[in-house]
Amino acid sequence: MKTKNNKIAFILAICYFAFPMIPMKKSVTSAALPLESKAECVMELNSRRILYESNGDLRLPMASTTKILTAATVLEHCNDLKQEIRIPKEAVGVEGSSVYLKENDVYSIESLLYGLMLRSGNDCATALALSCSGSVADFSVKMNAVAQKAGAFHSRFSNPHGLPNPQHYTTARDLSYITCYAMQNPIFCEIVATKYYPAYHWTNKNKMLTNFDGAIGVKTGYTKEAGRCLVSAATRENMTLVCSVLNCPTMYERSSKLLSDAFAAYRYTPLLLSTTPLDVKNGEKILQGHSKNDYYYPLMEGELQQLEIVTKPISYQKVYKDKEIIGQFEIFLAKRLLFSGNLYKL
Numbered sequence: 001m002k003t004k005n006n007k008i009a010f011i012l013a014i015c016y017f018a019f020p021m022i023p024m025k026k027s028v029t030s031a032a033l034p035l036e037s038k039a040e041c042v043m044e045l046n047s048r049r050i051l052y053e054s055n056g057d058l059r060l061p062m063a064s065t066t067k068i069l070t071a072a073t074v075l076e077h078c079n080d081l082k083q084e085i086r087i088p089k090e091a092v093g094v095e096g097s098s099v100y101l102k103e104n105d106v107y108s109i110e111s112l113l114y115g116l117m118l119r120s121g122n123d124c125a126t127a128l129a130l131s132c133s134g135s136v137a138d139f140s141v142k143m144n145a146v147a148q149k150a151g152a153f154h155s156r157f158s159n160p161h162g163l164p165n166p167q168h169y170t171t172a173r174d175l176s177y178i179t180c181y182a183m184q185n186p187i188f189c190e191i192v193a194t195k196y197y198p199a200y201h202w203t204n205k206n207k208m209l210t211n212f213d214g215a216i217g218v219k220t221g222y223t224k225e226a227g228r229c230l231v232s233a234a235t236r237e238n239m240t241l242v243c244s245v246l247n248c249p250t251m252y253e254r255s256s257k258l259l260s261d262a263f264a265a266y267r268y269t270p271l272l273l274s275t276t277p278l279d280v281k282n283g284e285k286i287l288q289g290h291s292k293n294d295y296y297y298p299l300m301e302g303e304l305q306q307l308e309i310v311t312k313p314i315s316y317q318k319v320y321k322d323k324e325i326i327g328q329f330e331i332f333l334a335k336r337l338l339f340s341g342n343l344y345k346l
Contacts, residue, residue, distance in 0.1 A: 036248070036254075037054070037055075037172075037245040037246055037247060037248035037251075037254060038058065038227070038247035038248070039054065039055035039056060039058045039060055039171065039172035039244075039245075039246045039247070040054050040055070040056075040172050040243070040244065040245045040248070040254070040258060041053040041054075041171075041172035041173045041175070041176045041243070041244050042176075042241055042242070042243045042258050042259065042262045043173075043176040043177070043180060043241065043243075043244075044239065044241055044242075044268075044298040045180050045183060045233070045240035045241065045242055046240070047296075047298060047338075048151070048177065048180055049297065049298055050173065050176075051241070051262045051265070051266055051298060052258060052261070052262060053173060054172075055172065056171060056172050056173035057154060057171050057173060058171060058172070058246075059155075059169045060171065060172075060246045060247060061162075061164060061169055061223065061225050061226035062162060062170045062175060062221060062226055062229050063162045063221030063222050063223045063225075063226035063227075063229050064096075064097065064120045064162045064219065064220065064223075064229075065162065065170075065175060065219050065221040065229045065230070065231050065244070065246075066125075066159070066160065066161060066162030066168070066170075066221070067116050067117060067120065067125060067160070067161065067219055068178055068179050068182050068218060068219050068231060069143050069146060069147055069150075069178050069182070070116060070125050070128065070143065070160040070161070071113055071116060071117055071188055071191065072150075072178070072181065072185065072188060073132070073142050073146045073160075074113060074128050074132055075113075075182075075185050075187055075188055076142075076146060077132050077133075077142060078109055078131075078132060080109070081108065081109050081110040081113070081187070082108055082109075082110060083108065083109050084106050084107065084108050084109075085106070085107065085108075085109065085112075085127065085131045086104055086105070086106055087101045087102065087103055087104060087105045087106070087107065087123075087127055088103070088127065088130055089103050090126060090130060091123050091124075091126040091130060092123060093123070094122040094125075094126050094161065095122065096122045096163060096223070097119065097120040097122055098119075098122055098123045099115040099119050099121040099123060099124055099200070099202070100123070101121070101124065101127060107127070109128065109131065111197075111199060111200065112124045112127055112128050112131075113128070113191055114191055114194065114197045114199075114200075114202060115197075115200065115202060117191050117192050117218075117219060118194060118197055118202045118204040119202050119205065120205060120219075120221070122163065125159075126160065126161065128160065129159075136159055136160065139160055140157055140159060140160070143157040143160065144156065144157050146178075146181075147174070147178055149181065150174075150178045150180070150182075151174075151177040151181070152170065152171075152174035152177045153174070154171050154173075154174050155169060155170035155171065155175075155178075156168065156169055156170075157170075162221060162223070162226070163223065164223055164225045172244045172245070172246050173244075175231055175244040175246070176231070176242050176243075176244045179218055179231050179242045179244070180242055182218075183217075183218070183233065183242070189216065189217065192206075192216070192217030192218040192219065192233075193209070193216045193217050195209055195210070205220050206218070206219065206220050206230075206232070207252055208232045208234075208252060211252065211256070212232070212234055212255075212256050212259065213234070213236070214234040214235050214236045215232060215234045216233050216235055216240070217231075217232070217233045218231050218232060218233050218242075219231050226247060227246070227247030227248065227249070228247070228248055228249055228251045229244075229245065229246050229247065229248070229251065230243075230244075230245050230248065230251040230252065230255050231243070231245075232255045232259065234263075236263050237267075237268065238268050239266070239267075239268035239298060241262050241263065243255050243258050243262075245258070265300055265301075266298040266299065267298070267299060268296050268298055269296060269297060269298070270294065270295070270296055271296060271297050271307065271309070271331050271339070272291055272295040272309065272329070272331060272339070273294045273295075274290055274291050274292060274293055274294050275290065276291075277289070277290055277346055278290065278291075278309070278327075278329055280311045280312070280313050280326050280327035281311075282313035282326070282327070287313075287326045287327070287345065288345075288346045289311075289325075289326045289327055289343030289344055289345055289346060290344055290346055291329060291341055291342075291343060291344075292342065292344065293341070295331060295339050297333070297338060299333075303333065303334075306333055307331070307332065307333055308331075308332045309331050309332075310329070310330050310332070311327050311328065311329050311330075312327055312330075313326065313327045314326065314327055314328065323344045323345065324344065324345040325344055325345075326343055326345045327343040328340060328341065328342055328343060329341060329342075329343055
């Protein structure tokens with residue numbers, strides 16, 4: 001039997017009045033700049049909620065923003081970033097942006113990752129792919145597997161650097177998913193937030209790190225075919241947003257506008273805290289339980305009124321790590337399930 005929890009409604013009401021929100025004006029955002037992206041998407045990092053998008057599912061080339069997935073794939077398959085590798089001939093003189101690796105030079109995988117993400121080295125991308133998988137083709141298989149894990153189901157990757165290929169494409173939404181996935185790794189976050197890497201005197205090409213308040217990464221890209229592309233991330237008031245713009249002549253200005261509007265429109269709101277007791281009605285008994293985790297979600301003004309938390313008992317006894325599970329909770333926004341989980345006896 002499900003029961004609404006009045007205590008949570010009261011707590012959420014307090015949060016609503018304590019943190020007023022301004023609605024995101026999509027029409028103003030879209031018309032703010034004369035030169036538009038072919039596709040764009042703004043996503044909240046933890047929930048993966050799409051806060052704004054235009055042509056989010058349009059398949060497009062993405063140039064060097066590919067390297068977000070390249071770095072994530074290397075980090076997922078390499079256990080020792082301090083491992084030093086000898087630069088193979090195949091990684092020397094790769095077309096496009098480069099850190100000018102020389103054959104037989106020795107670099108750590110970590111340094112190559114910095115060269116990949118700060119200087120957008122196509123030679124670094126190739127060296128990392130060959131070191132990780134033995135061939136670009138085999139590394140591309142791993143890239144696609146990681147993309148699938150990230151939820152990027154409308155993308156395909158055929159190389160680690162983003163040079164043009166008909167079989168190499170993504171969408172603004174998929175690229176945001178990939179970036180959110182990559183940013184679960186603290187090493188990735190540290191690399192893309194670095195403005196200067198002293199070991200090789202590499203400065204980060206991403207101007208967002210200097211020009212946008214709260215920026216923490218992540219990657220620029222450009223080819224004639226893809227146009228100017230940018231994935232940026234920023235954190236304000238404990239909320240991290242990821243913004244992807246593809247084929248956007250004003251990529252920095254546009255990304256700054258999209259992020260600013262999203263930060264103004266949404267508030268990272270606590271829906272349920274682990275310290276909050278919830279009533280669970282089981283027959284004639286009313287038990288109290290709590291969740292194991294805290295649950296937050298980005299909400300616009302007025303959405304708090306569409307939230308509902310319900311609880312239900314379980315018909316069997318279950319114990320997890322010496323804690324008795326007495327029921328389950330479900331959190332809905334406008335009748336759509338956001339979160340669910342077990343309730344542990346207080």
